[in-house]
Amino acid sequence: MQTEEIFSLTGVRFSYARPPAPPAWALDGLDLTISRNEALAVLGANGSGKSTLLRLLDALLYPVAGEILAFGQRLCEAAMAEEGFARRFRQQVGLVMQNSDAQLFNPTVLEEVAFGPLQLGLPDSEVLRRSETIFELLQIGHLRHRSPDCLSAGEKKRVAVACILATSPDVLLLDEPTAGLDPRSREALLDLLVDRRDAGQTIVLATQDLELVRELAHRAVVLGEDHRLAASGPANEIVGDRELLRAANLVGQERRPRYTITAPASPPGNPCGRL
Ligand SMILES: Nc1ncnc2c1ncn2[C@@H]1O[C@H](COP(=O)(O)OP(=O)(O)OP(=O)(O)O)[C@@H](O)[C@H]1O
Numbered sequence: 001m002q003t004e005e006i007f008s009l010t011g012v013r014f015s016y017a018r019p020p021a022p023p024a025w026a027l028d029g030l031d032l033t034i035s036r037n038e039a040l041a042v043l044g045a046n047g048s049g050k051s052t053l054l055r056l057l058d059a060l061l062y063p064v065a066g067e068i069l070a071f072g073q074r075l076c077e078a079a080m081a082e083e084g085f086a087r088r089f090r091q092q093v094g095l096v097m098q099n100s101d102a103q104l105f106n107p108t109v110l111e112e113v114a115f116g117p118l119q120l121g122l123p124d125s126e127v128l129r130r131s132e133t134i135f136e137l138l139q140i141g142h143l144r145h146r147s148p149d150c151l152s153a154g155e156k157k158r159v160a161v162a163c164i165l166a167t168s169p170d171v172l173l174l175d176e177p178t179a180g181l182d183p184r185s186r187e188a189l190l191d192l193l194v195d196r197r198d199a200g201q202t203i204v205l206a207t208q209d210l211e212l213v214r215e216l217a218h219r220a221v222v223l224g225e226d227h228r229l230a231a232s233g234p235a236n237e238i239v240g241d242r243e244l245l246r247a248a249n250l251v252g253q254e255r256r257p258r259y260t261i262t263a264p265a266s267p268p269g270n271p272c273g274r275l
């Protein structure tokens with residue numbers, strides 16, 4: 001069986017600096033293919049280019065050099081200016097941003113989650129059904145009448161994930177989806193993503209959460225601090241390669257704490273020191 005390439009990147013370079021400023025490469029010469037039904041993790045230290053890669057895959061940015069093919073067509077400003085292509089692409093690809101504040105703008109959580117499905121032209125009854133299903137799966141139903149502005153960072157992240165899942169894109173791009181989530185929320189999200197993966201959803205995930213990579217991803221790529229591809233391979237092999245992870249600044253050196261705090265003696269009658 002032939003695997004279908006969803007994205008194909010050849011020699012992709014990107015710099016946020018624009019001429020006459022000299023380029024400062026956020027990604028430098030990236031070759032990468034992403035296939036349908038694949039769960040791919042993008043690992044890398046802070047500033048290595050993970051979010052930039054996801055923004056490029058979502059056509060929020062375009063390469064300065066090299067090219068990206070999406071569904072066999074070159075992803076560039078001209079293609080996204082074609083209404084038909086842009087609409088299809090936005091239906092097929094959904095990005096959960098690292099910074100939820102950049103994604104959320106509706107007055108209530110319910111309107112936020114319903115926004116995408118309504119834009120797709122789905123009937124109200126289907127929009128409501130999808131919203132309620134997602135609320136239950138991500139355990140955020142109690143937030144439905146709250147303003148996204150007034151939520152905690154972890155609550156915002158769960159709402160941001162819900163918004164994209166509600167549109168059922170073919171390709172799910174997730175930028176640090178578990179960052180800042182408490183254990184129960186993380187488990188709920190992980191269960192949901194594993195189900196989606198097993199149902200054949202294509203997932204691209206930028207993260208430093210090695211456990212998440214181990215549980216969810218088929219394959220992992222590592223971006224080095226030089227913004228180049230440092231490694232690519234089966235997720236469990238990449239996550240098990242301590243030397244590679246240390247070189248890419250994804251795990252630290254073994255370190256003894258520099259300061260130890262000595263607890264004061266417990267008062268009489270309170271041997272455990274608990275209040
Ligand atoms: N809006 C921007 N303007 C200028 N430079 C930027 C901008 N966003 C990112 N950069 C730079 O591009 C490079 C890659 O950043 P990016 O956000 O893609 O890294 P990252 O791997 O997602 O990091 P993190 O783990 O901190 O999320 C970094 O050198 C960063 O300083």
Ligand SMILES: [Mg+2]
Pocket residue numbers: 050051052098175
């Ligand atoms: Mg990032």
